[in-house]
Amino acid sequence: DFMVRRWLLGWWVNEALQDPGIRHKMTFFFHQYFVTVANTLGTQHYYDYLALLRWGALGNFKKLATKMVTDNTMLRYLNNQENVAGNPNENFAREFFELFTIGKGPQAGDGDYTNYTEADIVQAARVFTGFRTRFNRNVIDAETGIPRGDASFFGTGGVQLHDSGTKQFSARFQNTVIPGATNSAGMFTELNAFVDMIFAQEETAKFTCRRLYRYFVSRQITDEIENDIIAPLASTFRNNNYEIKPVLEQLLKSEHFYDT
Numbered sequence: 001d002f003m004v005r006r007w008l009l010g011w012w013v014n015e016a017l018q019d020p021g022i023r024h025k026m027t028f029f030f031h032q033y034f035v036t037v038a039n040t041l042g043t044q045h046y047y048d049y050l051a052l053l054r055w056g057a058l059g060n061f062k063k064l065a066t067k068m069v070t071d072n073t074m075l076r077y078l079n080n081q082e083n084v085a086g087n088p089n090e091n092f093a094r095e096f097f098e099l100f101t102i103g104k105g106p107q108a109g110d111g112d113y114t115n116y117t118e119a120d121i122v123q124a125a126r127v128f129t130g131f132r133t134r135f136n137r138n139v140i141d142a143e144t145g146i147p148r149g150d151a152s153f154f155g156t157g158g159v160q161l162h163d164s165g166t167k168q169f170s171a172r173f174q175n176t177v178i179p180g181a182t183n184s185a186g187m188f189t190e191l192n193a194f195v196d197m198i199f200a201q202e203e204t205a206k207f208t209c210r211r212l213y214r215y216f217v218s219r220q221i222t223d224e225i226e227n228d229i230i231a232p233l234a235s236t237f238r239n240n241n242y243e244i245k246p247v248l249e250q251l252l253k254s255e256h257f258y259d260t
Contacts (some may be wrong), residue, residue, distance in 0.1 A: 003217050022248065026057035029215050033099055036077040044137060048147050049073040061208060062242040065100055066195045067141065070149040072133045083129050085163040093124035102200050104206040115203050117170050123167040127178065129193045130162030130187060151184035162187055167215050173197050199242060205234035212251060217260050229256055 038046045056064030078092035097116045105114025137147035164180040176197045181187040209230050240246045
């Protein structure tokens with residue numbers, strides 16, 4: 001597996017060298033934030049992770065973020081196999097807020113990061129309970145065609161890994177209440193409601209647009225750039241339901257991009 005992994009990584013580097021277009025640049029952009037390591041699981045699982053990044057690189061960011069929750073490698077990398085009802089592991093939930101989607105704001109108080117709170121992480125971890133890696137890659141996402149993890153239940157009336165209770169989020173998310181799921185299909189409904197809640201916040205669009213600006217233009221974001229560049233980009237992002245292409249076109253065709 002070590003040699004196969006080296007071949008896979010070599011293939012990915014070669015793709016970067018041979019593909020001067022925007023898709024590979026955006027695949028690498030998302031890899032910086034939806035980050036895993038190649039030896040988390042098998043080489044095939046890591047290939048699936050790279051394929052998912054490439055699938056979403058110029059697509060819908062909200063969909064990509066949602067599908068990352070059931071990526072086999074990501075589930076294992078962020079310890080979701082330890083996240084069960086009654087004994088939640090908060091690692092994946094914390095990264096989903098801080099690194100994947102909305103980001104921390106200025107510290108507003110004890111356990112309050114402006115954009116979310118520690119209490120929100122606790123509730124999000126409960127949403128993620130029960131999602132598990134499928135080592136044999138026998139569950140295929142209908143939209144991407146890529147193997148993924150799944151919602152795990154063990155028999156009728158058996159031990160359920162998912163926390164089926166109601167999740168109550170903080171005032172940072174308008175005190176949103178998400179009903180708990182009682183079956184596998186319901187777990188995905190619950191996950192989608194959770195993602196909808198995060199992407200309804202204006203800061204989620206701004207957070208990603210700042211990253212795009214730093215990646216393509218400059219690491220320096222002044223108040224003027226925040227108001228004149230980031231805010232309009234974020235508005236385009238939201239108005240297009242988090243499709244990536246309209247934001248990239250607006251940024252890369254802008255006068256500011258060529259003047260910087």
